[in-house]
Amino acid sequence: MTYLLDANVFIQAKNLHYGLDFCPAFWKWLVDNNAADRVFSIDKVADEIAAGADELTDWMREHGNGLFVKTDASVAEQFGTVATWATGQQYEPTAINTFLQVADFYLIAHALANNHMIVTHEVPANSTKRIKIPNACIGLGVQFVTPYEMLRRERARFVLGGGSI
Numbered sequence: 001m002t003y004l005l006d007a008n009v010f011i012q013a014k015n016l017h018y019g020l021d022f023c024p025a026f027w028k029w030l031v032d033n034n035a036a037d038r039v040f041s042i043d044k045v046a047d048e049i050a051a052g053a054d055e056l057t058d059w060m061r062e063h064g065n066g067l068f069v070k071t072d073a074s075v076a077e078q079f080g081t082v083a084t085w086a087t088g089q090q091y092e093p094t095a096i097n098t099f100l101q102v103a104d105f106y107l108i109a110h111a112l113a114n115n116h117m118i119v120t121h122e123v124p125a126n127s128t129k130r131i132k133i134p135n136a137c138i139g140l141g142v143q144f145v146t147p148y149e150m151l152r153r154e155r156a157r158f159v160l161g162g163g164s165i
Contacts, residue, residue: 092128
């Protein structure tokens with residue numbers, strides 16, 4: 001399985017559990033698994049990270065080569081499918097308009113085009129005011145997991161000093 005990471009995976013990792021300053025193993029794991037063609041994100045997520053203009057932006061510029069894939073013709077072919085799903089639901093017009101302009105829309109299209117599993121901290125919600133990634137995934141038959149589920153599935157290990165528990 002190949003994973004496609006939402007911006008919140010990077011941002012929350014930096015801000016909370018896997019800070020760049022104290023858990024470099026997480027970030028190395030991302031780079032290594034990208035090199036092994038198992039972990040990716042997209043150019044629109046890179047744009048969101050770049051807007052932060054912080055140490056995560058610096059990390060992305062240094063280590064993100066190949067991690068953030070561009071939107072190509074096969075992805076663009078899925079735009080209509082994603083837009084049709086979004087407009088066919090009971091979301092408010094502003095929620096739909098916002099969704100069609102943000103990285104989440106592109107992330108779903110990438111996943112559909114390439115059979116990726118989306119990794120996000122978002123959870124499904126019944127709100128009509130915002131389209132959440134898991135709701136779109138459920139509606140379009142795209143698999144999704146939390147970052148912790150991905151790390152467990154892939155048996156990631158961030159061990160100090162080579163010891164085990």
